[in-house]
Amino acid sequence: MPATPPPSARRAELLELAYRYALTHGLAGMSLRPLAEAVGSSPRVLLFLFGSKEELVRALLGRSRAEELALLDEVRAAGADATEAVLRLWDWLAEPEHRGLLRLWAEGYGRSLVEPDGPWRGFAADSVRDWLALLGELLGRDDAGVRATAVLAALRGGLLDLLATDDVQRTTAAVRAQVAVLAP
Template sequence: MNEEAANPSARKAELLEAAYRYALVNGLARLSLRPLAAAIGSSPRVLVFLFGNKEGLIRAVLSRARADELAILEQVGDPVPGLPATVERLWSWLADPTHRQLLKLWAETYATSLVEPDGVWGGFAAATVHDWLAVLATCQPAAERDSPDGAARRTLALAVLRGALLDLLATGDHRRVTAAVRHQLALLPA
């Protein structure tokens, strides 16, 4: 009996982690099973056996990436009083160069979700917007959180973060982009 048949869930978990690490470096949009399998010490046949097909593997990697995003949001978004302080904390995490690979994968997946809404990527962009808005809501007092103005402020804060992140990923100009985020934060009521 081969290793995959003996303990498919352990091997599947191991290969999923390896595929996720591969995706962080290489992205997912042009994923090909042969190079992926070779890079992670497997074979296309084993990947298809464990994940059903290439789309099943991509779904699993996207789910794994989203789990990381939610864990990060939970950690970074621990309730801090006020929207500006929370945005500042989130921006510090987003602007940290050690997170570039994860954020590039996020940006690729977000954009692909928009252009292929019925495909394997479908729903990723909308889900991530809701996740981030939920974290931003935790820092607002209940009266503000439950008001249309509170929702508008969260949406503006998220738009600033998302736009700044895309700009930072494109240009690497940390100083300019951080200055713009701080300028916008000064305009948000505490």
């Protein structure tokens, strides 16, 4: 596998454009030719800047993860109580403008479970660790992280249901009911 060249302004620009493309089209069937055309480049330039298609996918997953981590940091910095913070997380997840990111997250999460050695490697496990760290801070740490895991399961379940049905009202009511029990 060729080494990835050092970061450059053009690489950063193309990563952002490719990320916007991936939010709409996903990563599963991504082909370099249509992607390159959409971002105003060529497959050859993308391969030069990212080293391989696998490394480009890894960079795109990293870009989506950066957005997720920014959300977690924002909630952490807000200093809200546990219930308010968890509901703030849900409200952000439920906003229609985040559907592309959430579909990308679901794709990366699922693929990392069935293709653990590809560019998806560690994506699901890293996501779980990131969210459990924040939820553990908000909810207080118990010996096994059971409350944080239960809240994360409620958020993830609501999120998958929301992505499948686009029923914000019902999924929000369900998440709020779960959070009231799990994070009083």
